Every structure is written in structure tokens, then in C-alpha cells.
Amino acid sequence: MQIDTSIAAIVTGGASGLGEATARALAAKGAKVALFDLNEERGEAVAAEIGGVFCKVDVSDEASIEAGFARAREAHGQERVLVNCAGIATVGKTTKRDRETGAISHLPLAAFEKTIRINLMGTFNCMAKAAAGMITLDTVGEYGERGVIINTASVAAEDGQIGQVAYATSKAGVKGMTLPAARDLMGEGIRVNAILPGIFHTPMMDGLPEKAQVALAASVPFPKRLGRPEEYAKLACFMVETEYMNAETVRLDGAIRMPPK
Template identity: 65%
Template sequence: MEISSKTPAIVTGGASGLGLATAKAIAATGAKVAIFDMKEDEGEKVAKELGGTFCKVNVTSEEEVDAAFAKAREAHGQERILVNCAGIGNAIKTASRDKNDGSIKHYPLSAFDFVIQVNLVGTFRCIAKSAAGMMTLDPINDDGERGAIVNTASVAAEDGQMGQAAYSASKGGVVGMTLPIARDLMKEGIRVNTILPGIFNTPLMNAAPPQVKDALAASVPFPKRLGLPEEYAKLAMVMLENTYFNGEDVRLDGAIRMAPR
């Protein structure tokens, strides 16, 4: 897909981190970008800087997602690009013993479900609604392409650490649905790919103590550093622009394989 000023795009989680870097990369082509995020102040600021539109949205809410798509399309037209970066994580063991009294507790199912709802169901919700909209568009090239979607999973989908059962399950679900969705949409000319990032220097990671960041960087085979959001954005752009890139799940991790803890 050739991205230009005539290529409306939506980036979920676009107010910070991987989503922000991707929104900037897309906007640099002249495309209008709608930022879907819960962070209103940051989102409004980013949208203003990029000449786009901010939509406050919680991807677990059907009503908010519908309203956000409506607002984005009213501002820029039906999107041809969707990049899903919205997500959360937590660290809770499936079952564990209290360090003080030895009592046994299990993972709160409500907490498990919340991670699944945001990372997996929220991603699918945005994919389904965006794809339905893309199907109304005319093809833009000789291959019959109508749109392209990029999702964000995690290396935890393949080698999750202790306490990451919910997170790994949610991201594994994103990986698992990539090819079936690409097949669902193949006759409509809509491509679907997924990136599995490793340890990236996002705002959340910036809050960690320097020694923690240094230890994580040292665990990466090469290059021995945390990933840069701009490097994620570069891969996302390749997936969007290369029409033969479809149905793939690609690790972007400096060859790291996560240890149990």
C-alpha cells in the first residue's frame, strides 16, 4: 500500500510508546491519523502535533469504540490503516503462598479476564469494526487491496515469564487469530499482520530504576539495549506498505528468549 495524504489511519494506544512512534511515522507520509487512547491530555496533544484527531476510547467498551470510529471517519474518512497498540499487563502467579503466613491464594479471575478483555477482545473488536468499514472502499491498486491492519502481541506470547499467564494468554490469542483473520479477509483485499515486541524503552519502562533497565538490556543478545519505539514503527510501516506481507507474526526482540523470571 502506498501511504499518502489520501490514506486515513487509526492507531489505538497512539498517545504514547509504540503507538505514538507509529502514529508519527504514518503522519510523516502526509496521512491523517486518528489517535484512540484513554489518555486525554496526551492524546489531544499528539493529535494536534500530527494534524490528526483524538478519540478518547476504552477498547473494552462497544459503545466507546463505535463512537471513536464514527468520530475518526467523520474527520478523515474511512480508514485504510489500523494499528492496534492499546494494551495492558500485570504480574500475578496462577497460585501462590503468602510470604508471611503461608496461606494459599489463586489468580483473581476478574483480573485475568480484564487483561483478556483489553488485549485480546479489545484488539479483535477494533479489527472487526475497521475491516467492515474497509470493505466499503474501492481497491487502491492492481492487487485489489483495500486496507491493512497491524496488531501488537508480545514475545510473552511464546515465552511468557512467571506471573504472565493472563498477559501471555492474551498476546498468544492475538498471534493465534492473525492468520485466520487474514484468511477471513483475503477476498476483500485486507491484510493482517502482527508484531511481537521484546523489551522496549516505553514510558512504562522509563519509570523503572536504572539498574533494572541495565539488567534487562544486558539480557538481549544483540544489540544489547532496549528496543526503541521507532524501531517498532519501522516494522509496522513495512507491514503496511509491502502488499505481499500478510498473515505473519514477527518477533522484534534482538533475539531475546525470556527466562522464567
């Protein structure tokens, strides 16, 4: 599908990091972009810079999602592209023992559930609602395409580390639903793909000490650096524009395979 001024797109998590880079890349190609995010100040600023619209959306809340889609469609019409980047990183072992006191604790169920609700259920809900709208569109191209959905998993879906049980589970779910979702929607001319980013330089990474960031970059086989959000955005645009790419889960990670910790 060609990205141009006829295309309306929605990017969740669009106020920062991978989502912001993707929103900017889509807008640079001419698309009308709506950003879903909770960061109202930053989201409004990015939307203004790219000529888009900001929608304050909590992807763990169905009513909030529905309101976001309604506002985006009122501004730009029915979207043909959805890129799901909204997510959180939760750290905590399944169960652990304090070596000094002997006390045993486990990851609180509420923390696990929150991670699943945002990363997995939020992704599914946005995907399902976008697809329901895309089905109403006229087809484009020789083979009757209506829309493209790109979800964000993680290399943790395959290489989950110590303390990543909630995060890795949520991202494995995103990866796992790619093929069945693509099969569900193939008869409607809607493609579904997923990107599995490695270690990227995002606002989340900025919270780490510089020494830790340098060590993480050095752990990448090649090139020895953190991933750039613009590289994620470039792959997302490629997936939109490449008609034959469907039901794919693509690692974007500099060949890294994460060790246990």
C-alpha cells in the same frame, strides 16, 4: 499499500509508547491519523503535533470503540490502516503460596478478565469494525487491496514468564488470530499481520528503577539495549507498504528469548 495523503489511519494506544511512535511515523509519510486512547491530555497534544485527531476510546467498551470510529471517519474518512497498540500489562501468578504464612492465593479472575478484555477482545473488536468499514472501500493497486491491519502481540505470547499468565494468554490470543483473520479477510483485499515486540523503552518501562532497566537491556543478545518505539513504527510502516506481507507474526526483539523469570 503506499502511505500518502490519500490514506486515513487509526492507531489505538496512540498517545504514548509504540502507538505514539507509529502515529508519528504514519503522519510523517502523509497519512491522516486518528489516535484512540484514554489519556486525553497527552492524546490531544500528540494529535495537534501531527495534524491528526484524538478520540477518547476505551477499547474494552464497544460503545466507546464505535464512537471513536465514528469520530475518526467523520474527520478523515474511512480508514485503510489500523494499528492496534492499546494494551495493559498484568502481573500475578496463577496460584501462589506464601512461604512464611502458608497462605494460598491466586490471580483474581477480575484481573485476568480485564487483561483479556483490553488486550485480546479490544484488539479483535477494533479489527473487526475496521475491516467492516474497509470492505466498503474501492480497491487500490493491481491486486485489489482495500486495507491493512496490524495487531500488537508480544514475545510473551511465546515466552511467557512467571507471573505473566494473564498477559501471555492475551498476547498469545492476538498472535493466534492473525492467520485465521487474514484468511477471513483475504477475499476482501484486507491484510492482517502482528508484531511481537520484545523489551521496549516505553512509559511502562520508565516506571522501573534505572538499575532494572540496565539489567533488562543487558539481557538482550544483540544489540544490547532496549527496543526503540521508532523501530516498532518502522516495522509497522513496512508491513503496510509491503503488499506480499500477510498473516505474518514477526518478533522484534534483538534475538531475546525470555527465561522463566
